């Protein structure tokens with residue numbers, strides 16, 4: 069089990085600081101965000117790639133997520149959203165990223181007028197993204213959404229139905245913090261031992277998405293690491309804390325070694 073770090077904690081700093089941080093982070097796996105001040109382009113991909121090769125870092129990319137709804141009922145909006153996401157997948161391919169992590173679609177204020185339509189758009193968009201990723205070398209991994217936001221996929225039972233309907237190979241990024249707000253961390257791990265290929269780790273008190281350091285909320289991390297070990301998880305446990313991120317990496321490394 070590898071310990072990794074999401075660069076979310078420095079998303080408020082310019083891209084040049086991200087590069088500086090990448091030179092020194094003490095992990096094997098790094099997740100960069102194609103969003104905000106760190107949005108990717110060809111030149112930036114080249115800069116990140118050079119450091120990653122130099123330091124032997126394995127990369128993943130968090131898809132753009134602001135103003136993004138792959139299940140939008142507006143066709144023109146959906147087309148624009150998918151265009152942005154497809155560009156992100158292409159850039160992730162150039163980056164040699166292993167995973168591209170994205171959020172599921174969301175319900176809107178008019179969903180109740182057209183039951184099932186957002187579910188259908190979500191499936192269609194996921195299929196388009198999967199076909200974009202073919203031949204790029206990048207694997208897609210959909211993330212469990214956060215309660216109480218109107219994500220279509222937040223619970224294990226919603227994911228069971230989603231995978232049945234999709235009928236295609238798609239990994240799951242288990243966001244342990246999000247799952248804790250649902251009270252379903254262990255149900256996720258038990259239900260999807262073969263689907264979970266990637267994980268986001270951050271802490272909270274079970275009520276809101278606080279993105280705290282590991283050990284700063286109410287998550288039982290010993291139990292979490294044991295559960296990942298029990299299913300033979302071979303992916304990366306990516307620390308996605310906004311606060312105490314570097315300390316959290318050390319805490320998690322110690323846990324993985326001792327638990």
Ligand SMILES: [Mn+2]
Nearest residue numbers: 211243268308
């Ligand atoms: Mn996450």
